Amino acid sequence: MSDRPDFSGFTCPLPKLDHDTVQMAHGAGGRLSADLFERLILPRFTSPELEPRDDGALLDLPPGRVAFSTDTFVVTPLFFPGGDIGTLAVCGTVNDVAMMGGVPQALSVAFVLEEGLPLADFHRILCSMEATAKKAGVRVVTGDTKVVGRGQCDGIYVNTSGIGVVPAGRDLGAHRIASGDVVLVSGPVGDHGTAILTARAGLGVQTQLKSDCAPLNGLVEALLASGADVKALRDPTRGGLAAVLNEYAVAARVGIRLDDGAVPVRDEVTGVCEMLGLDPLHMACEGRLVAIVAAGDADRALAAMRDHEHGGGAARIGAVNDRHAGVVTMATALGVERVLDMPLGEQLPRIC
Amino acid sequence: MKHLDEFRDPALARALVERLKRITTRPWTVMEVCGGQTHSILRHGIDQVLPEGLTLLHGPGCPVCVTPLETIDRAVAIAMQPGVILASFGDMLRVPGSHGSLLEARSRGADVRMVYSPLEAVTLARANPDREVVFLAIGFETTAPGNAMAASEAIDARLTNYSQLVSHVLVPPAMAAILDDEHVRVDAFLAAGHVCTITGWRLYEPISARYGVPIVVTGFEPVDILDGFMHAVELLEAGSPKVANRYGRAVQADGNPIAQAVIDRMYEVCGRKWRGIGVIPQSGLKLRPAYAAWDAEQKFDVGDITPQEPAECIAGQVLQGRLKPADCPAFGTKCTPQTPLGATMVSSEGACAAWYRYGRKSAT
Numbered sequence: 135m136s137d138r139p140d141f142s143g144f145t146c147p148l149p150k151l152d153h154d155t156v157q158m159a160h161g162a163g164g165r166l167s168a169d170l171f172e173r174l175i176l177p178r179f180t181s182p183e184l185e186p187r188d189d190g191a192l193l194d195l196p197p198g199r200v201a202f203s204t205d206t207f208v209v210t211p212l213f214f215p216g217g218d219i220g221t222l223a224v225c226g227t228v229n230d231v232a233m234m235g236g237v238p239q240a241l242s243v244a245f246v247l248e249e250g251l252p253l254a255d256f257h258r259i260l261c262s263m264e265a266t267a268k269k270a271g272v273r274v275v276t277g278d279t280k281v282v283g284r285g286q287c288d289g290i291y292v293n294t295s296g297i298g299v300v301p302a303g304r305d306l307g308a309h310r311i312a313s314g315d316v317v318l319v320s321g322p323v324g325d326h327g328t329a330i331l332t333a334r335a336g337l338g339v340q341t342q343l344k345s346d347c348a349p350l351n352g353l354v355e356a357l358l359a360s361g362a363d364v365k366a367l368r369d370p371t372r373g374g375l376a377a378v379l380n381e382y383a384v385a386a387r388v389g390i391r392l393d394d395g396a397v398p399v400r401d402e403v404t405g406v407c408e409m410l411g412l413d414p415l416h417m418a419c420e421g422r423l424v425a426i427v428a429a430g431d432a433d434r435a436l437a438a439m440r441d442h443e444h445g446g447g448a449a450r451i452g453a454v455n456d457r458h459a460g461v462v463t464m465a466t467a468l469g470v471e472r473v474l475d476m477p478l479g480e481q482l483p484r485i486c
Numbered sequence: 487m488k489h490l491d492e493f494r495d496p497a498l499a500r501a502l503v504e505r506l507k508r509i510t511t512r513p514w515t516v517m518e519v520c521g522g523q524t525h526s527i528l529r530h531g532i533d534q535v536l537p538e539g540l541t542l543l544h545g546p547g548c549p550v551c552v553t554p555l556e557t558i559d560r561a562v563a564i565a566m567q568p569g570v571i572l573a574s575f576g577d578m579l580r581v582p583g584s585h586g587s588l589l590e591a592r593s594r595g596a597d598v599r600m601v602y603s604p605l606e607a608v609t610l611a612r613a614n615p616d617r618e619v620v621f622l623a624i625g626f627e628t629t630a631p632g633n634a635m636a637a638s639e640a641i642d643a644r645l646t647n648y649s650q651l652v653s654h655v656l657v658p659p660a661m662a663a664i665l666d667d668e669h670v671r672v673d674a675f676l677a678a679g680h681v682c683t684i685t686g687w688r689l690y691e692p693i694s695a696r697y698g699v700p701i702v703v704t705g706f707e708p709v710d711i712l713d714g715f716m717h718a719v720e721l722l723e724a725g726s727p728k729v730a731n732r733y734g735r736a737v738q739a740d741g742n743p744i745a746q747a748v749i750d751r752m753y754e755v756c757g758r759k760w761r762g763i764g765v766i767p768q769s770g771l772k773l774r775p776a777y778a779a780w781d782a783e784q785k786f787d788v789g790d791i792t793p794q795e796p797a798e799c800i801a802g803q804v805l806q807g808r809l810k811p812a813d814c815p816a817f818g819t820k821c822t823p824q825t826p827l828g829a830t831m832v833s834s835e836g837a838c839a840a841w842y843r844y845g846r847k848s849a850t
Binding site: 404408410411466467468469470471472473475 | 490494495496499500503528529530531532534535602708834842843844845
């Protein structure tokens, strides 16, 4: 699959440690803490800012406004087809910064480890983070590790914060959305949420589906470099495409109408969702973006996305109107317009 | 996607709409019994393309909606007992009881789990021998075989820490109750294909004959449903009240005997209260007395349950086809899917939730 990160050639041997699992002492600040940091964590995140081992990082940033975002990752299961909590933690924050128009520069990484977590699992997660950060071209510059007792967290929680610099003249956001703009999506939706759902033990559904988890900063730069007038960008994570579009409709006081059949959805995603009574447009993506673009620039923006490894499946899915402010609708096969609402409450295990 | 796209084919659907308009010469009222069909009708906007003379009524076929408040209150009370894991299907967890839903019970410390398959709860019981696992078994004839199979597996394995709180309901007695209701006029029914996959379509012949109503068994996709309406109107216009099976790709005359056998082995027919409607004789299933040790209602003494329905909720009238969701003053204001007053606003198959989700808009 060309639109997903490929770590197949990547190997990362587990350093020799005195323990096989996380001990409370790994978070106590003593010798074991230092050991964990020096031998397991630091080798994965070499950066000039991290090297002095100070309490924080000093950064020299290019000129421009700074985009700053944070996210905490509690996904279960920790490892899923197409990625793991480490891949997700890097992609999630890189993508949030990129959607603000920021060119991601630096990440902080904080772990909450559960006593008893196999260090081989932690190491595998660290290796994923290293590979994903390299792919995204972003440095890990500071971090923290805490350990909690067995049963007090689900193996590992990861927080990442990221900063990026927004080049002068870039203005993205709901405030720029206007009637007539078109809605684009960079590829099939719902892969991540559905992959996590089917990876969940006990569901008894087997698919070849993989999470779409990928850093999107390269795609964003390619899209913006096309010269298309991009008004707003968002990655449809929790709540999926439906949530992002509803948020835009409310924030920009516009209506959004999708064409039925225009939203790309893989057959496996449709199949799993039909079976479980879920809507693919409510399922999370972790490697897709929604772009609101001036109508005349739609073709140029689509071409730029389709030329990029993470935008091969890009499609035009609908348009912005001034007829039903705050409401997203969808044209059905019968030519009838119906509401596409926000998803509600808990329908899935934790997905990000 | 095969077996799906052909039943959502726009050209075929539009042709059926045109044909339906041509053959409808008199006003008719057709009720789709099943909540899955209600959901599909609103999701695809079928209600907006039907001929003027054809009135739709949404029936009581949402299992979450008709589960009595007492059962939810009992489930919450059992879940709050120490050592209990209470498992059920997703939507069931959000239905408001007199004192909150099962999800709210979870936030107060109860161990409530959402499962996708009834067998997951049996697995939970095996994995947690020191805990009591209670499965809230609800639904129509469609979910009954799975739930009965789970009961059978647990009982055959003598899993003493597993039990079921059973609140199963049956479709035909509810249809008869609606036809007996002098306030409701139903000229024909669409019957749910998945129920008939289990029961067979012949089950409806006595009702069709006794009340003189056509009953058309159909599926859940737009083409299925439009085809169902078309055949219902054809039978009505021809004055020919009979059962027509339009879901031949899944439904046989006598249904699935293996599924029926497992239901019959574990459950027996009983009177059952339907939320918002009242007690309908012979309309429910419960565990057979031989399995009392696995019956959560008998296993857990939670005292008297005195349910309190919100006075404003008209769910019962909606479920019987007497009122439409929008007739309710609380619809979309006090009562929304986030803050449901009644179960019809909770389940994705509930008429109120489907109206809210697909029908509410300022679009013109």
